[in-house]
Structure formats: C-alpha cells, structure tokens
Amino acid sequence: MHAGLLVLWSMVATGYAVAAPELRNVIFALVTAVPIVTYLLALGARHLTDRGPWLAAVAGLGFLTLGTVMWPDWIPGHHFGAAEGSVTDLVMAAAHLLFLVSTATALRWHGRTDPGGLIDAALFGLCAAGPLWEWLIGPYLGASATDLGKVLLLSDVLVLAAVLGCLVRIGVTAPGARGPLGYLVFTAFLTLANDVVSVHTIHGSSVWTAQIMMLAYLTLAVAPLLPTAPGVTEPAPGPAVTRHPPLGLLGAALCANPAIAAVQAIRADGPASVVLPVSTMLVVPLVVLRLRLLSAQRARAERTLAHQAHHDELTGLYNRRHIVTKIDEAMSALDRGELAEVTLLLCDLDGFKPVNDRYGHQAGDIVLQTVAQRLSEIVGPNDAVGRLGGDEFVVLQRGGEPVTDLIAVILREPIEVPGGTVRIGASVGAATAWPGDGADRESLIARADAAMYAVKARPAAPEPVTI
Template sequence: MRWPRATAPAWIVHAGFLACALLGGAGYALTGAGARAVIYTVVVVLSIGLFGQALLSGHLTHRRPWLLAIGGLALLLADHLLWPYWIIDGHLGHAEGRPADLLLATAHGLFLIGASLAVRRRMSADAGGIVDAAMFGVCAGGALWVWVFQPHLPATATPVGEAQVLVDVLLLSACAGCLLRMAVAATGAARGTIAYLLLTVVLTGGALTAGALGVPHRGAVSGVLMLVAFLTIAAAAVHPGAPAVVEPPTVVERAAGRFRLAWLGVALSVNPAIATVQVLRDDQTGAAQLPIATMLVIPLVMIRFKQLTGQRERAERVLAHQASHDELTGLFNRRRIMTEIDRALTGSDDVIVLLCDLDGFKPVNDRHGHAAGDDVLRTVAGRLSTVAGPGREVGRLGGDEFVVVCRGGTDAEIADLQERIRATVRLPIGLTGGAVSVGVTIGMARATAGCGLDRAGLIAQADAEMYAGKPSRHRTAA
C-alpha cells in the first residue's frame, strides 16, 4: 500500500500539519488580497489532494461516504474560485444571504454528512451518548447564536442569510458535541483522527464567529482559521488512526458518562428559556432561533427515546430469557420445564416425560475439571435438543439431569426416541485434554388423558424407572 499507511508514525502528520499551518497562516496574514487568494487556493487543493490520496490508497475505507465528504470539499473550492475575495473582504458570518453563503453552507453540510456516515459504525458503539452530545450541541449553538451572533449582525443581514448562518452554527455545534464525546471515549490511534476532525469543526465555527463579531482584520482572522481548518481535514485523512475511526472499536471504550433523564429535561428547556429571556428583555431579534433549533432538537429527542425504549425492551427480553432458561446450557430451566409439563397435562394428548441422567459424568469432572464438565453438559444439551426435534421441550433439572417432554406419541415412537438419545449422547466429545464419552440412563413415564396423574406423580414415576435402570443402582451426582 502506498503512503499514507496505517503503520506510519503519527508525528509525521503532526509535524506536516504544524509546518503547513505556520507557513500558510503567516503567509496569508502578512500578504495582500491577491496573494491571500492564491495561498487559500493552494491550501484547499492540497487538502483535497491529500484526502483523495488517502482514499485511493485504501487508507480510508468505506469509500462512498468519504466521496460525499470530498464532494463537500470540492464545493468549498468552487465557492472560493467563484468568489475568491469573499472571505478575504470579511463577508463570512455576516448573514447576507449571498450565493457564496449558501454554497458554503451546502458544502459544510455535504462534508459533515459524508464524515458522519463514514464514522457511523464507530458512533453506533455509543449511539445514546452521541445523540445526547448532539442535543447539547444544538442547545449550546442556540445560546451562542442568540447572545453572540445575533447582537452583532450588520444591517445588511437578510432573513435568508440569518437562517443559513443559524443552521450552520447549530450543525457545527452538534457535530462538535458528537466529536467531543467520541474523542473522550476513544482510545489508541483513533483519538488523533477524531481530534483533527473536532479541530476542523471548532476552527470553522471560530471563523464564522470572527466574521459575525466584526473583530479587527476579520477577513484575515476568518481566512486564517478557515485555511487551518482545511489543513486539519487533510491531517485527519492521512493520520494513522483514520482506518480505526470508520470501524467499531475492538475493545469496549471508556464511557463518557451515563445518560440521565434530568439532562434530557435540561436540553429540552434551553430553547424555551432563551425565548423567555428575550420576552423579558422585549428582544425579538432571535425570533427565528426557537423554531429552527427546536426542529433540530425534536428529532434527536425522538431518536433518544427510541433508543431508551429499545434498551428497555432488550433488557426485558434478556431478563425473561434468564428467568426461564438455564444459564449454562441455554435449555429451559427447572421452573420453566415444570411449567411446560403442567401446561401439557391440561391438553388432550398423552404426556410423556423422559428423565435423562448421565452415566460416567463425575469421572470426567474429577479428571478434567469443572470447565470440561461444563463443556460436556453443553454438548449433551445441544444433542438432546437436536434429537428431540420440534414440538418437544428439553430442559435441565440440575447437575447432569435433563428432561424431555413429549406431547403424544406411540410406544414405538418413544422407544425409538430413547434409543436415538442413548446413541447420540454416547458419541465422543472432544475436550482440550482428549475425547471423552458419557452414557445416559432414561426413565420414562406416561400420563394419559384423564388419568388424573399430576406433574409430581409423573416425575416420580420417571425418576423411579431411571433409578432402576442405573447400571450401578445409584444416582451419579454432578
């Protein structure tokens, strides 16, 4: 594989980024408008070139999302080529609603969507935390808009321009929250790539903020910040940790904190609180913020509730399974199999119980250890389930004792089933210390319809027959 390589040292990327940032930033800040346009173009082309090289070399996997991200970068280049002095002259963040503003917002959206799709498999490992972080990011972006951007917008700002910048701020804030969550939880090389992506979002937001606040030399400040943001994009693409970012973590990463319902309430209260403050101040400048921010928060809240509902349903299924199944073998446990026998006895068919007790299991435990004994029990359980087939319940009563419950069946069919159980159970079982074999003694009892035999009596009959059939005339304990 050509460079970039996943095994390359990260310091090369860091050193290259710092060198390009210092040279490009200093050159941009110290030169005139014409030279700034050239430097900006070179940096954007370099960023797209490195990103494309990382994609073509196979360093970045899952190509389609990354191609979408490169499409966003290409739009940013087109925006600069069409209006080369737009950022240089300090128009960024002024909410003028010009085509350059709209193209820039579209380019940001494409890049963020592409990058999000590319890292979605990693985000899925902490889906709840990511949604929480996005909600808080949107809420923080709303406050940032009302108390930082809105008061400083120039008279040339248009409603369309304000809505465009507001959406840009909210999306950047949401992405910053998600990336910060991922960076805190990440381990290993992936953290470096995530840090560069986070820095990209922060620098882009900083460039917008500098333009909106009208800081001195805002054209130079916004331009340098955007220029460095492009370099961080390139650094993220060629960083050794980039391949790990698009894959689920191989180990459980540190959780950045547990979800609290109170925090969801806080997130939902931010926008109404901002609106209340504005009403008390008789300030209507941020009227557009509440509906737009709410439209972004509500889907996130719905996704979060869906996640919580899914978690609860999965937990309930797990608990229900654990309550009715044997932990070691996965068969019905004693309580559940007894319930199945009671249920069968209420029907119109004969109920046949086969009580199966293993022969020679204790020597396996003594010689090979309890772990090997557990392997034997799991193997026998699987064989019993296979031989019993559909329509018959198999359970573990405890130790090395199993039970098969049949609804209906002639004496010949039940005798054939018993013989197949004996033949299957005796087959060798491979263990680390070598193959072992165990036998099985089966006690059978039948309850015909209307005979009045209850579950206890049925089990007692099968147990007596099983005990009488034991080769050594005594029970083998596990």
C-alpha cells in the first residue's frame, strides 16, 4: 500500500509538472475525486461499520472537488493561501468544517474513555498554531488579503492543528488503528504545511502547492482501505490510557499566544494580530471543559473512596466498621426515645465451606453475593445489612417484627453456581434492646452472638433463636 501510494503520487506529480495548464486542472480534479471513490467503496463493502464520520468526510471531499471544478484557477492563480475572503475560500472553509464534524463524530467513542487526553491534545494543537501563524504565515500575506480572508485562513490553521493533535492522541490510545491514523495524521500535516508553502510561493510557481495537496488527497484516500480502518472510529475494548502531559507543559503551551500578543504590544510596530482573539475563542471553552472534567473526575473519585470506606468490596454491604457505626447510631436513637426497639441479627452460614471446597472460590463468591442480595431484599428502608467478614452477616432492624424466620427460609433456597446448584443454611441469633433496659452496643452484640452459637450447637437442623 505504501509503495503503491508513492508510485501513484510520483506519476501524478510528474504529470502535473509537465502538463499544460488546462490538463493540470483535470489532473488535480481527478486526484481530489480519488478519496471520494475509496471512501464510498469502503462504505459500500461495509468495511466501515460506523458510517457517520466517514460520510461527513465524503461530504467535505465533495465540497473540495466542487470548488476545484468551479474555480479551476484556485491553486494555479495563487488564490490558495492568499486569504482573499472570496467565495472559494468560503466553500473550502465549509469543506474543512465538514472534516471537523467528521473528526468530532469519530472521536466520540474515544472521548468516552479518554476525554481529558483528547482535550489536552486539541489544546496543544491550538497553542502550536499561534506561533506557526505569527512566524510563518501572517507576516507574508499579500496586499490582497482581507480581514475575512485572514480569519478564515487562521481558523483553518487552528482547526487543522487541533485535529492533528487529536489524531496523534488517538494513535497513542488505539495502537491497533495506527496504520490508518498515520495516513490521516500525514494528511493533516501536509494540509497544514501547504498553508505555509502557498503563502511563501505566492509570487512564484504554484506547482509545489498543487503537488503537496495531491499527496494529501492520496494519503487521505488510503486510510479507509486498510484492514484496521474501523478502529479509527471504534476503539478496541481495554483499559483507558490515563497518561497526560505535565500541567507545567500544558500551562506553558497556553501562554504561547498571550506571549505573542504581549510582544506585539511592546514593539507596537504593526497592527494587532487576530491570533489572540480567534484562538482564545477556541481555547477558553476547551479549558473550561477540561476543568469541568477534572472536577467531575475528582467528585467520582471522592464518591468511590467514600463507598469503599463504608462498604464491603465483594457484596456491596456495609463493612464491619460502618455497620458498627450504624448500631451505635440506632442505640443512641433508642436512648433518646426516637425508636421503640432495636433488633440485631447475626447470621453465620452453614455448609459454605463445602461449596468452596467442591466448586471453588468463584462459586463461594457468588454464594456470598446472593446471600447479601437476599438479605437486602427482606429488610425495611430504615434497616441495615452488613458483612462482618468471611461468611458472617449482620442485620440491624430499627423496630418492626424481627425477620429471623424469613432469613432462615430464604437462605435455604437453591443458588446457581458454575458447575451446579448448591444449598446452604444459616444459624441466626437475634437480640433486641428496648428503651431503659440498659443495653449498649457491646451487650447487644454479645447476646446476639450467644444466641447464634446456641443455634449452631443444636444437632438438629438449625432454627433461629431469640434472646
């Protein structure tokens, strides 16, 4: 594929260089149509399953081909890069806007796993475009350049730089799609480089500009034909890449455009540049979005840490420390007269060890999770269920009829595990405290624990005992 691309470009570049002006326009128009054909072929063969981004790219290519046919002297007449603000520039800007839509649509799946990385990449691209404009493009624009033309050309440079940064980032996070992404990155780089070349050759030959553009079209045409092209829009499953550039480096990049504006203000030797206002309009929303993402990530991390601190990792129930806190809160409410009674039930599973021995620890985990789910379903909204550790559970009831009998029944129901169906039982000990009886948390737990061991000591099928 790489060799074929080089051979084809060598042929069209040579043909364009030696052809008559009229034939050059035909060659250039045919080359612009090549990616349209390859994209439609790949879509027709259902090679590209996520059709939206590729169809948007086809629409953008159609605008470019239309502009080439309607204004064949756009490149030969040195209008490309002249920033004249003409109808042709508007058509080409519309085409690049469609490419931006295509890229944004393609990024939506990657953005779910790496939103911060893509925003950082776009910010780096936008920040790099400022010096590029100020040093290599803006000072060399001719007298025919208009304010509208400058804004359109600058917007084109900024968008291309941002897209280039995002494509590079996707290449980092989606190694399986680096082939087509490499071609797309090369296309964006060539187009960006051609903006510079067109400005510097405004009074010379336009052949180089046309040849670079034709190479960009051909590299764009190759991307959808590669076997890994679907990976551009559909990232492979796997852990998200969380490596981000240092904040100091990102901050230095964000200072680039304001530094340029400050130098211009100090020198005061020319008109103010449009780089700062235009780039700021693009950079500020991205920075705000990045800060919002960081805030959301921090809030999620805090919620996760709080949940992990209070809950058992396997079952999702309250852990030992938090269920003890809930018992203390219930006993305090009992002392204040806010509750009529508090009942504590300690549950120790019977027959759990044979399940682990015969079916393995995965089956044991399923049993524990099932027990946790069943216990949670039978308690009231003001009650609490916790796991003390191993196969020991605790139910805290803030009033109401104790569910000791119900626990014994529901835990005997069969449980499906890998390899078969198992049945377990439970020894349940209950203890109840009332206002004024002098009970505290330690005594309540001790009474429930004694009741549970009394049940376990019975030779017959265990039945719940209440103390």
